[in-house]
Amino acid sequence: MLSAVLRACPAWLENGLISAYFRAKSLSTNGFSGTHSESVTIDLSKMKVQILPALQDNYMxxxxxxxxxxxxxxxxxDPDAVYKAVHENQVNLKKVLTTHHHWDHAGGNENLVKKFQHLEVYGGDERIGALNRRVKHGDLFKIGNIDVKCLETPCHTTGHICYYVTADQDTPAVFTGDTLFAGGCGRFFEGTADQMHNALINVLGILPDQTKVYCGHEYTESNLKFGLHVEPNNEAIKQKIQWAREQREKKQPTIPSTISEEKSTNPFMRVNEPSVMDHAKQSDAIATMATIRKEKDGFKG
Incomplete structure (x- = not known):
């Protein structure tokens, strides 16, 4: 229903309504404090990723x-948290990688470019604040010696981009915004089940299984509850939901996941599986995607 209403609105009104929705949702509990999780750093050989919590359940x-x-x-x-992390790590912030235009992801861009000179702001949608590097599917650039490939994954928004990151022998990573979550996927605000199926199965699903998945929100436990509802006999989901609960009790992130884990625990990446189709009472993957996304939208757990 919400998606249909938004599509009927002029672009300026649609953007304003979504921005207001995410502002209210994100600020209602924690403001900008990002206290939902501890900040964790993943150290690899050539690359380091620091997970920075923000708002009620976001990750930068x-x-x-x-x-x-x-x-x-x-x-x-949250530009202030970014500024602090940059100075604590004593690094040179060169680029902003924006997955999509929603305020809880792109809302700090304008302030950040005021704090750091000559920032390159990447994204696939003109609605992204401070955008100066418009990218499309397959575009390549570097962060120092790290290679980045842009992957178009329209559905949650029409201009959504995921960033696939590789550095020599390090385990690859993909930053998926609100397309792929641990155990779930984003709402179809501006797209269709066919588009999400393509994004999850044909774009992200073909990445190496060991690829680390860094998504935009801490939704893992609730997503896995829905996954267990869809596949009550899935042992991989049972094991991961127990792990996720233990992580959250310690305020530890449940991120990153991996592509392999998502293929075994995420119903939206398992729409070709007979068990998921049977739950949806459908006989093809795209209809299954549409059915379980609609069910998830109203799922209370």
């Missing part, structure tokens, strides 16, 4: 090239 990510100390920030909704 500071990507650091260890050799050059050049860095990029993904979805910097």
């Amino acid at each position: 990510y500071l990507i650091i090239d260890e050799a050059t100390k050049d860095a990029a920030i993904v979805d910097p909704v």
